Structure formats: structure tokens, C-alpha cells
Amino acid sequence: MATIESIPLSLSQSPEALQRVPQSFEFKLLKHRLSAGFPSPAADYAEDGLDLNDYLVRRKSATYMFTVKGNSMIGASIEEGDKVVVDRSLRPRHNDIVVAVVEAEYTIKRLYKHRGRVELRPENPAYQSMVFEEGAELEVWGVVVGVVRRYPQRG
Amino acid sequence: MAPQFALVDVNNFYVSCERVFQPKLQKVPMVVLSNNDGCAVARSNEVKALGVKMGTPWFKMKELARKHGILAFSSNYTLYGDMSNRVVSILTDFSPDIEVYSIDESFLRVESVAHLYGGLASMGQQIRERIRQWTGLPVCVGFGPSKTLAKLANHMAKKNPEFGGVCDLHAMSRLERRQWMSRIEVGEVWGVGQRINARLATMGIQTVLDLRNASPKVIRAQFGVVMERTCEELRGVSCLELEEIAPPKQQIMSSRSFGKPVECIEELQEAVATYVGRAAEKLRQQGSVSGAVYVFVQTNPFKENERQYNAGLTIPLLNPDDDTRVLIQAALRGLKIIYRTGFRYKKAGIMLTLLSDKATQQVALFNELGGGPRSARLMAAMDAVNREFGRNTLRAAVSGISNTWVMRAGSRSPCYTTRWEELPVVI
Numbered sequence: 001m002a003t004i005e006s007i008p009l010s011l012s013q014s015p016e017a018l019q020r021v022p023q024s025f026e027f028k029l030l031k032h033r034l035s036a037g038f039p040s041p042a043a044d045y046a047e048d049g050l051d052l053n054d055y056l057v058r059r060k061s062a063t064y065m066f067t068v069k070g071n072s073m074i075g076a077s078i079e080e081g082d083k084v085v086v087d088r089s090l091r092p093r094h095n096d097i098v099v100a101v102v103e104a105e106y107t108i109k110r111l112y113k114h115r116g117r118v119e120l121r122p123e124n125p126a127y128q129s130m131v132f133e134e135g136a137e138l139e140v141w142g143v144v145v146g147v148v149r150r151y152p153q154r155g
Numbered sequence: 156m157a158p159q160f161a162l163v164d165v166n167n168f169y170v171s172c173e174r175v176f177q178p179k180l181q182k183v184p185m186v187v188l189s190n191n192d193g194c195a196v197a198r199s200n201e202v203k204a205l206g207v208k209m210g211t212p213w214f215k216m217k218e219l220a221r222k223h224g225i226l227a228f229s230s231n232y233t234l235y236g237d238m239s240n241r242v243v244s245i246l247t248d249f250s251p252d253i254e255v256y257s258i259d260e261s262f263l264r265v266e267s268v269a270h271l272y273g274g275l276a277s278m279g280q281q282i283r284e285r286i287r288q289w290t291g292l293p294v295c296v297g298f299g300p301s302k303t304l305a306k307l308a309n310h311m312a313k314k315n316p317e318f319g320g321v322c323d324l325h326a327m328s329r330l331e332r333r334q335w336m337s338r339i340e341v342g343e344v345w346g347v348g349q350r351i352n353a354r355l356a357t358m359g360i361q362t363v364l365d366l367r368n369a370s371p372k373v374i375r376a377q378f379g380v381v382m383e384r385t386c387e388e389l390r391g392v393s394c395l396e397l398e399e400i401a402p403p404k405q406q407i408m409s410s411r412s413f414g415k416p417v418e419c420i421e422e423l424q425e426a427v428a429t430y431v432g433r434a435a436e437k438l439r440q441q442g443s444v445s446g447a448v449y450v451f452v453q454t455n456p457f458k459e460n461e462r463q464y465n466a467g468l469t470i471p472l473l474n475p476d477d478d479t480r481v482l483i484q485a486a487l488r489g490l491k492i493i494y495r496t497g498f499r500y501k502k503a504g505i506m507l508t509l510l511s512d513k514a515t516q517q518v519a520l521f522n523e524l525g526g527g528p529r530s531a532r533l534m535a536a537m538d539a540v541n542r543e544f545g546r547n548t549l550r551a552a553v554s555g556i557s558n559t560w561v562m563r564a565g566s567r568s569p570c571y572t573t574r575w576e577e578l579p580v581v582i
Contacts, residue, residue: 060241
């Protein structure tokens with residue numbers, strides 16, 4: 001397993017050079033093993049590393065993920081194929097991006113809720129807002145708190 | 156402080172899980188079928204209203220299904236398990252004293268925390284509200300001075316909409332409680348099965364109130380100490396504690412129905428070896444060793460025109476062991492003895508019995524394959540690989556590769572909450 005230091009990286013790398021980069025390597029923050037004698041001076045400072053779950057998820061038992069289809073939220077940088085993180089424990093507020101149930105389908109839109117007006121607004125001029133008249137019920141499934149994307153061309 | 160218990164139970168749990176992720180299914184009559192798409196193990200209210208009983212085989216209700224548009228789903232235990240964990244985790248926030256009684260039911264001790272929520276009734280409503288909001292699942296809550304009464308209260312909350320999903324027996328007068336008990340059949344009491352129910356009937360005990368008022372001494376003489384306790388619990392005397400840490404299982408069972416009938420012994424061997432592999436992993440997880448392996452085979456009782464054969468056999472081990480190879484060997488020896496040609500087998504299974512604690516195991520005098528540090532290392536490595544790369548990555552070769560006998564799950568819904576490629580889609 002190669003460490004990150006052993007890979008020569010520079011901005012001028014040609015594609016050929018990139019191909020020589022080992023397929024996988026791992027980051028180990030301050031977890032060296034010394035072969036003899038002295039304990040690592042860093043041992044007391046070891047940390048667990050970064051966990052994306054901690055960053056994205058506040059309430060695990062109320063958090064769900066959806067796959068996005070279509071580009072109605074492109075203006076909010078949410079694209080086809082993205083995974084969105086949805087927290088059901090939050091009360092939806094004006095300007096939140098939400099997953100709502102409309103005609104028994106899930107839809108992701110920005111919630112407009114101001115001065116008695118309730119709308120689900122797309123972030124793409126090619127789409128129409130959905131307006132909810134007084135008395136109509138809007139079912140919000142959960143509030144979108146994050147989006148995750150992995151570029152498919154890198155496997 | 157006198158103990159106060161809550162029983163929280165998800166309504167039509169499997170059906171409700173399916174509905175959370177498919178808004179289209181609200182109000183649609185539907186059932187979830189058992190392993191291998193056999194019998195209805197969960198029914199929506201619409202299906203209950205049509206008079207379909209729990210456990211009805213699907214083929215017996217196909218006509219009704221066509222008429223009323225009943226949808227059938229294969230069980231999706233991955234989804235149900237994940238949703239169940241969410242519910243338990245929410246309940247643990249309400250009270251740390253919790254016993255997870257089954258996949259959809261938990262008992263809580265609440266007397267020391269109820270005041271934080273403004274009393275039991277209000278706590279019950281908050282539990283309902285939070286579980287509904289965080290998971291989309293509907294629950295009912297019953298409160299009582301004993302586990303048996305909490306369970307009865309839960310039943311009352313479920314069957315009587317006027318309770319709004321929460322029933323607190325503490326809040327009722329003696330008279331009210333007795334009136335309710337006189338209206339509920341004794342068979343609804345926790346621990347009263349069909350057989351006991353029939354015997355109680357011959358003694359003139361038909362309602363919950365009858366059992367409550369029966370003499371505990373008479374009950375004990377007739378049914379033993381467990382029913383006596385039930386009787387005391389109905390009087391509001393708490394006899395059953397929360398079992399917070401599940402005691403290590405005394406036996407581990409692994410069995411399934413086959414997707415299609417199996418006739419040859421080779422396929423049965425593959426199935427049995429696979430089941431032993433699964434059970435042995437659980438055995439090692441709980442740190443036990445097994446003293447004997449029971450193996451059984453069954454034909455399909457619903458195929459009345461086919462010849463029937465059911466057999467099982469226990470094979471004791473020379474030394475209690477947890478080595479998959481040793482356990483498989485024993486199971487296959489048993490299978491060879493009970494196997495008969497000319498039958499179409501529907502189901503096979505194994506049970507690891509005579510379990511004991513591995514740590515206190517006596518040193519074996521004779522060892523063939525199992526026991527010893529080499530075996531322990533191999534099994535630990537196997538379990539680690541299977542945890543990392545998925546079940547059955549490493550297994551005994553005799554478990555087979557193609558597994559044509561594996562169970563049918565024709566219309567399983569996606570694992571919405573646990574698999575990247577099966578997440579629900581939002582447009």
C-alpha cells in the first residue's frame with residue numbers, strides 16, 4: 001500500500017504519468033507504527049479521520065437518502081443522479097429545499113411559504129411552480145439538508 | 156416508585172414500512188407474504204376488513220385478491236430491520252430502560268421519566284408524533300402497571316379509535332378498567348395461547364376480567380407458575396422485569412422453504428450446509444459452542460395429492476464446538492440418515508442446540524477438526540471476510556455455488572434505506 005507522499009503529483013502530469021499512480025492508497029492520519037524503542041510523539045494526537053456521515057447526518061434515525069432524477073433543481077446545483085440527504089425531523093420552513101409528495105410521486109423543489117402563499121418552486125426556468133391554494137394540503141416528506149455526488153468517470 | 160410500563164407497537168409494521176416509501180400504496184389493500192411468498196404475515200386494514208386472517212396462504216386468497224385488487228409483496232427484511240432500528244433508537248431517547256420485544260414491539264419503563272413529558276398521556280402522544288414524523292410509521296402506545304397490562308392497554312388503543320392511539324390504564328378508575336376487561340376475550344392476554352384459551356373456557360374463564368378475578372392458586376395448580384404470574388400481572392402486580400439484554404439464545408435455528416421443490420440429496424446438502432454456516436456465525440457472535448445439531452426435512456403439506464414425509468434427527472457432537480466444518484459434518488450425517496428418495500421436499504432446516512458458553516468450555520480430550528486455536532483463527536477470519544464483503548463470500552464448498560433452491564422473493568420492494576442502487580427516486 002503506497003502512502004500519499006510517495007506519489008509524485010504536480011499539475012503538469014501527462015495522462016501517461018497519471019496511469020502509473022497506484023490504483024488505491026489509503027490515508028492514515030498519525031497512525032504510524034515505529035519498529036523500535038520510542039513511542040510515537042504523535043500517538044496522543046491521533047484522530048479518527050474525517051467521516052462524511054458526521055458531516056452530513058445530524059439525526060441518523062430520521063435521515064434518508066434519495067436519488068435525483070431530472071434537472072428541475074439545476075439552479076440549486078442539484079443534478080440528475082445526485083444523492084440528496086433528507087432529514088424528516090426538521091419542520092419545513094420558507095426557502096428550504098424539500099422532498100414533497102405530489103400526486104403520489106416524490107418531487108424535490110424549493111418551498112416558498114410566505115404571507116399565506118405556499119408554492120413548490122423549481123430552480124430551472126423551463127419548469128413551472130406548483131401553487132397550493134388555500135385549503136389544499138401539501139405533504140412535505142422531509143427537508144433536504146445536503147447533496148452528494150461522485151463523478152462516475154472515476155469509477 | 157411503583158413501576159409503570161409502556162408497550163409501543165407499530166401498526167401493521169411490514170405494510171406500513173412499504174407505504175412510507177411508496178405513497179401510491181396509501182389506502183390500497185395489500186399484504187406482505189412470508190419467506191418464499193407463502194402466507195400473509197402482514198395485512199393492511201383494508202385487507203383485515205375483508206376478513207383475511209393472519210397466516211392465510213396466498214394461493215387461497217388469489218380469488219379475493221383479484222376481486223378487490225389486493226397487492227402482495229414479498230418480505231423485505233432488510234428494509235423492516237432498518238426501520239425497526241430507527242424506531243428503537245427514537246424510543247431510547249424517551250427512556251433508556253427498554254426491552255426490544257420483537258421487530259415491531261418494545262417495552263419501556265417510564266415511571267421515572269414520565270414527568271419530563273408532562274405525564275403518561277402526553278408522553279404517549281409525543282412518542283407517536285415523533286415516530287410518525289421521523290420514520291413515517293404509525294404506532295400505538297399502551298401504559299400499565301405491569302408488562303401484561305401495558306400490552307393489554309396497547310391492544311385497547313389499537314382496536315378503539317377513541318383512544319387516539321394512546322391508552323393509559325393508570326388514568327382509569329377501577330370500574331372503568333373492569334368494564335374494559337369484561338369486554339375483551341381472554342385470548343388477547345399476553346401469554347394465553349390457543350391451547351390455554353380452550354382449557355380456560357372449560358373452566359368458565361372467557362374474558363380478561365374472568366382471568367383477573369380467578370384465584371391465582373387454582374390457576375397455578377392448573378397451568379403452572381407462568382400463568383399464575385399472568386394472573387397477578389392483570390391485578391396490577393408487576394412480576395415480569397424488562398429483559399434489557401437479550402440472554403444468549405439457548406438454540407439457534409436456521410431454516411427456509413425452497414423456491415421450488417427439491418428431490419435430490421445433493422441440493423438438500425447444499426441447503427443444509429448453507430443454513431449451518433449462517434447459524435454457526437451467529438453462534439460464534441454470541442460466544443457459544445453447540446453440543447448437538449438437529450436437522451430436518453419436510454414436504455409441502457399444502458400439496459395434498461403428493462406423498463408426505465417429515466423427519467428430523469439430532470446428532471450429538473463429541474465435543475461442543477463452534478467450527479462451521481464440524482457442525483456441517485454433523486448436520487450432513489443426520490441428513491443422510493433421514494433422507495428418503497421419491498419425495499418432493501419443500502423445506503429443510505437445522506438447529507444448533509445444547510449451547511454453552513465457549514469461555515467455560517472444558518478442554519477436549521479428543522479433537523478431530525474443530526476446537527483449538529487453529530480452528531478459532533480460521534473461523535474468525537471467515538467471519539471477518541463475510542462481514543466485510545457480504546454474507547456467504549467465504550463458505551464451505553459443500554454449500555454449493557448455484558443454489559437453485561434459494562427462496563423466491565418475487566415482488567420484494569427495493570431496500571430503500573440501505574442500498575445505494577435502490578434508493579427511492581425523487582424528480
